[in-house]
Amino acid sequence: MTEKTVLVTGARGFFGGYVAEHYLAAGWRVIGLGHGVPGCTCEGRMVWHRAHVVLESLERLEIEPDLLVHCAGSGSVSASLRDPFGDHARTVDSIAAVLEYVRRHCPHTPVVYPSSAAVYGDAAHCPAREGGTVPLRPASPYGTHKLMAEQLCASYGAHFGVPVAVVRFFSLYGEGQRKQLLWDACRKIRQRDDLYGGTGEESRDWLHAEDAARLVAAVALHASPACAIYNGASGTATTVRQALTLLYRELAPGRRPCFSREARHGDPCDQRADVGHTLSTGWAPQIRLEEGVRRFARWFEAVCDD
Template sequence: MSALTIPRAALITGAGGFIGGHLSRYLSARGCEVRGIGHSAMSREECAALGISKWYSGGIGPSALKETCAGAEIIYHCAGSGSVPLSLQEPMTDFRSNVVATADVLEFSREAGGIPVVYLSTAGVYGKADKMPICIDDPFRPVSPYGMNKLTGEALMRQYGTFFNVPGTILRLFSVYGEGLRKQLLWDASQKLHRGDQTFFGTGNETRDWIHVSDAVTLITRIGACASPQMPVFHGANGEAVRIRTVLERLAACYDVPTPIQFNGQGRPGDPSDYHADVTASLALGWQPEVALDDGIACFADWFRRDMAATSMAAPIPRGRL
């Protein structure tokens, strides 16, 4: 069983992003000195809100890593593109974000004497799996450049562990959601429902294994203590397959939007129909997901309503109209 260990100082790549930002706040609130690297500039106030003591904008590279990582006990590599459509439209952009940046992080770790690296991978490395739930040692069949590039990042992790003794661990995340995520299913669906559009891609019978970002963050923190040159692998999920139709109906109910939800029967390129994770290894660490899906969806809907009121809407949005 792995203890929940909070490092004294940590570097988070992509600390201004969705998962990286939640991780930054979580660690900082527990006394960790958080340094961050990202592409965008960040004001002092924005850094303070995320609990980041030092921020480097301009992306990941040798100079950025040297400037921000001095004294850090661990690197949480949260940066990278997370978009299947973008990987199909701009494959080199995805390659640089998910492969080149990972190579830079690992080479820096090697030169610095082996700073542990926690690598956020994806269920997309499995592609269209033959059976459910998916086990950690199941075959890899990525169906998008994104999945292939994340798998390449995993291979780099193993290369640096095997040949250079760099310690690390790999977390294959399934469907991470939560307040602040301005992309993917819940965000896109909330916008569509707001416009009065209740028709979605697929059949509705596709399944995903959801994990709230707060549960993902506690798992990321816990597996850091497992880092070794053997690169142990864990799944970030709840261990439950939920139909897309069910998720969208629950979301619509939060907005008092009448159902039924409609589906057009068309699939999206690069999207497997089903995902369901075996989370045995994660549970063995003493970690447990704490946010029930119904509660997480309700919190997301409340946040979305507030976000819409604060940005694109001039006044608060009443229930029944988002």
């Protein structure tokens, strides 16, 4: 049987690395494009091309992959507020290059775009449901640019027949993630700083990156010019206080998190996904939050003690 090839942009990044690992384990040839820090777990087992994700660098690859997963791009609300122009380039311009490359050179290659629940903003409709009737009110340039990227995906599907699937991921986490709540909290615990922003009652819908990578593989089988959108989440809301309490049990038993009651601009108060459409693909999350937090804590201890 002919070996299948997947092109993963951002394969040295946090989530791109999980996607690359998933396909390597499934026996695929993985080609990575982008930047990122050397030393990811799939180093040496994928073909790596260090370059910006622009049309010229994609065309230099001279490949027609069986699948393209575009994980490169912006991943930070705060960075988008500091540099909205750069965030636009990393998110909107890069997906435009990917879609144009597929249109010109491999129009039947499915494209999976990992988007973000940031397109919903602080949704009045909770759980957030995919579909045209759901109001999309991004609260940051990051969310706005993700929405623009989704619209490009839909446009290339409608006008040029490019098969696309979009996944709006909610709160992704997992070993290797060196930013966002769990990583920041681990560092604060080490520094004996137990004060966090917000009230602690803000809710998030957590999904481990291993489950998220499996979801990418599931929706790739359903990519089409109709550009279906899926919520990437567990369907369960967990407060920030609850998530941090799980982490404290692992790293600081006897201590507990405290909250300043001051919210950070651009962060939604409550998020929970309707995952009915997502579950219809046959996918289901396997890693419970308690297990995932335990694994994250053990990984953090290992990397900090090295």
